[in-house]
Amino acid sequence: MLEIDRLEVRYSGIEALRGVSMTVNSGEVVAMIGPNGAGKSTLLNAISGIVPAHAGHIRLDGRELTVLPAWTVSAMGVLHVPEGRQVFADLTVLENLQLGETCLKSRPRRTTLTDVYDLFPILRERQAQLAGSLSGGQQQMLAIGRALMGSPEILLLDEPSLGLAPVIIAQVFDALRALRASGLTILLIEQNAHLALQASDRAYIIDQGRIVHSGASADLAQDDSVIAHYLGDLAGA
């Protein structure tokens, strides 16, 4: 279980997160929805140790992650697929995936290369190609595959739909559905509320660095008013 307790993050004095508390239970898919600039990426960056927490706690199964460097957090199985994919452009697809295993130092392997290739067959076809030459959707699949290679305890996904064509988004979300069915714990960040609510069990809404609403995804999906209030036109996107 991932537990965030009154987390605060500041960028040179400017508050990006103002006391965020939330949990992700194991086996659950939790969505975090919010407008641009709400602090969603900051939350994931704080969890994975890319940006330091100013106050508050981040715990995984009771173990404190708050002050650990990013490479130690990933070694504990918290694997972050960052916004904008961030694949290693000058390395091949296969090398990107092999690098995903770096964090598997003391934990047992649960996902193999074959599993990743079965989930995203295009990566098998392109395995010798440089990651930088892939399309945006393929890079997103590679970024997810790379994180899966580290056998995540929890997967943190930052806007996997960003900048992708609807057909490709559907492919990526099909894969997420399969991962969800396999019991993987996921924290999914999205601006696209409709997509996020469909793919998750529970959801939080974040605005200006605060959690402003939370509930079962099915209930939130019924109640358009909350989503429309915080996300405006993006709600139906």
Place this chain on the structure above:
Amino acid sequence: MLIQQLLNGLVVGGVYALFAVGFNLVFGIQRLLNLAHGAIFMTGAFVAYYTVAAGWPLWVGFILAAIGSGVLAMLIEIVCFRRLRKSGDAEFGAIISSVGASLVIMTVWQWISKTQIVRFPFETFPVIIFRFWGLRVSALQLFMAGAALVIVVLMAWFVYRTSFGRRVRAVTGNEKAAMLVGVNPNRIYNQTYFLSGALAGASGVLVGLAFNNINYMMGEPYLMFGFVIIILGGLGSIPGALLASLIFGMVQTLTIAFLPSGLTNAFIFFAMFLILLIRPNGLMGKEEAGALRGRR
């Protein structure tokens, strides 16, 4: 005569490659120029000399030189570069702080060597001359060429074929993403600087043996040659640095042999100017400098 000079140039180029490949490796990974690289090279030569002078065999000196220079390079990164990099704008700062480190190291060796030129004892490396097809090659030249070849090939294998190399290239391309997959970049920096320093130290020993002249200033011309070579080869490109080193070594040897001595550097820089006119990013450099490029 021409073939003989080309052969000599190839040997010299191999030694330049040891120097320049390490120089370019750390440039590629951090985009910082380590201007103490010449001092690290010189340190290798001195370490080997004092080891031999203390009665140990040359191979021990060689190993100690590589290790000593490697550790020195690692310390320079930690002391001079790491904090600057954290503060953001390190490119200019690193030039100043590594020049500072270079001066400190040179002063220390000047003090230890009492500003004297030191020479390996006679027959530290056996003087054997091979003759074939009218060419003349010494055992030392063969050793230099062999050592340079083996070390550069090993290094390329490390970077492009091992999981260590994969991590190095990952940090080079995207430090943040590398951290997210579990790579500790500081460790990679320590390892690459060690490797770069060890290569410089090894080339220092070879140069010290070849000219049998070791002094605290000996790194300076090599730092300048290293500059020319990595710009010529393409910033950050390891194969580029190798190719440029061999060309540079041959051109230099030929100009020394066939042109008036004062013209050597003028000719070399003119040749560099011409090549850069045709290929502004160097022989194997990409549009944007940096990164360990040139794999394909």
